[in-house]
Amino acid sequence: MQASGDLGNGTYRNPILAGDYADPSVVRVGDDYYMTHSSFKFAPGLLIWHSKDLVNWEPIAKALTDYAGDVWAPDLTFYKDRYYIYAPINEEIMVLTAKHPHGPWSDPQKVGVQGIDPGHVADSNGNRYLFFSDGYMVELAEDGMSAVGTPRKVYDGWPFPKEWVVEGNFMESPKLTFHNGYFYLTVAQGGTSGPSTSHMVASARSKEPWGPYEHSPHNPIIRTQSRNERWCSKGHGSLVDTPDGGWWIVYHAYEKGYYTLGRQTLLEPLEWTEDGWFRVPLHCKTDEPIPKPPGDAVPHGMTYGEFQEASGWLGYPWSWYQTNYDIQYTLQKQAITIQAAPEAAPLVFMPEGHSYAAQVEIELSEESAAQFLLFYNGSTYSGFGISQEGLYGVIRGWETPSKPYPHRRVIVRLENNEHEVVFYYSADGSEWNKFEHSFETSGWHHNTLGGFLALRIALRAKGSGEVTFKNFIYQKL
Incomplete structure (x- = not known):
């Protein structure tokens, strides 16, 4: 069986998913969490995971059954009783839908936007928007299946110090969270690879999805500070809340000395400050045991020795x-x-x-x-x-x-x-x-x-x- 980060004593140790599970996107529906990742040039792809506690995950479906191209940084979301995956395939954003994350999932349909790293959000009036790379946003049709209007740039990124050692001034992975009257924009900057200190998570907020956005005083929310740390190029964060009001961030990172394993999935808690910003608690250390979120543990991971699932399909591994x-x-x-x-x-x-x-x-x-x-x-x-x-x-x-x-x-x-x-x-x-x-x-x-x-x-x-x-x-x- 796949290794679990659950230490069995109410704590866990990162990673929560070992192996190449890059660009995590997570959503909570009731007491259940669902997550997917980039599947790149591998098919079946867009593996869907289910959890009750954000630490133990079981595979339940692959949304993309046939090879469609190079699949990067999807966004899994739930809106009005339907699940959506917005997925860049060969750098063109497409959408798949299902009534349940187990599927069946629709074939990918073109949204009408060239770009990568989509992030969906809806306002209180039911207007839907899709954010994507380099700080762009486009309005979506009511059914969320196509873009309407022209994409516009709404965010230039957090101006991190120029002396920081990064791969480049890239801005990726815009994920939107509506909380307490604000749209919180979580982005990845600095480049997902390159030097160990390159990648980071930054945050900004606005009263309107199109801005203007105010930078968080706690940026970077997540970043590798030194090449001596175990986890390198930490970034590409996705926020999720728990039923009891807690908040967490799921992100990816390379392990020092083991970049061959790809970008693995990590989890850290968040706290909200009195002035309405989130941050990782100062006492939290990525590579030390962390108290688990509430919830029961599902059977974690895959059975590695099997070629065929009970459904008759090719085994999840x-x-x-x-x-x-x-x-x-x-x-x-x-x-x-x-x-x-x-x-x-x-x-x-x-x-x-x-x-x-x-x-x-x-x-x-x-x-x-x-x-x-x-x-x-x-x-x-x-x-x-x-x-x-x-x-x-x-x-x-x-x-x-x-x-x-x-x-x-x-x-x-x-x-x-x-x-x-x-x-x-x-x-x-x-x-x-x-x-x-x-x-x-x-x-x-x-x-x-x-x-x-x-x-x-x-x-x-x-x-x-x-x-x-x-x-x-x-x-x-």
Whole structure:
């Protein structure tokens, strides 16, 4: 099972979701919380999480069933008995809707706005607005499905000190919260990657959604102050209140030394000052135990060893990378059989630990080949391969010459010990052989390779015929 930040004594320790769960957007409806994240080039995407206490989260649906493009920084909201996800897909904002977060969700529909990082808000008269990158706002139609009018710039961002070490003067992730007569605008500034001190959360407020906005005297609300901290590039905050009147901020950050895991999801409490601003309590430390919000704990996380959910769909831990064709596959609880293709899309799984092992059993048909990889993107991946000619290595996309292997079945195990990766293989699971190619992956992250992605485990079926992967195991070391 996926690791939980719940310490079992009324406190939790960050992260609340370990692994690449970037750009969190959270909404409360009654006693229930729902959250989603960027899914980038992976599909099914827009995984929906459910919680009762903001610390323990269970996956309940994937809103985007088919590959539609590169999905960045969605906004999950609830308005008049309907759920909406405003999601930039290839930098064009689209909207999906559902009556319940379990779905079914509609296909994405164009809103009519080019941009990223949307944030929805409605005023007391039912007028709806969509904010997006660089401080722009546009009015929405009554049903929230399309933009009306022309986008206008309503906020220039908080002028942080010029001597701060940041990636750039970027303003992203405008999220709106209406509270005590004010529209509170929460934004991300400084750049989501780059130096460890780059990203931050800033706040401003206005009586009207179009401004003028007044900067919070407590800015930055969230920021990594030193490269020596555990959590780097903290930012992209989403506010949420609890049924008892408490307030919290969910955001993402990289872990120092483990940028390969992507931007993980963190949670901190907020307090309101007498003059109507929010801030993180001065005594709160990101990397120390924090008292939990109220609420019961749902069963946390995913079951990692299963390819198929009870619904019959592909298991929540799994997704395809950039699927530009209709992939043919059949599922069982512990197995997936994939129709091979010459340029096969990999099936990927997100690891969460500093050190971990993963194992899978592979069975080939006569014309197929298979790979078990550590995968960043379509050009950066390394690992183990098997074909009719034998076993071969994959080194940053290059395939080594094969060496004879007498079987079409093999069990493969990888061990990633703080970025050093060793593969082992066995014909029967009892006698193991170390594979001759090993790898070092500490630089496989956005700061060096771009794309805002993270290191994943991947299964790939190549050639023609079929490949069966089964009995997948993932465990922390």
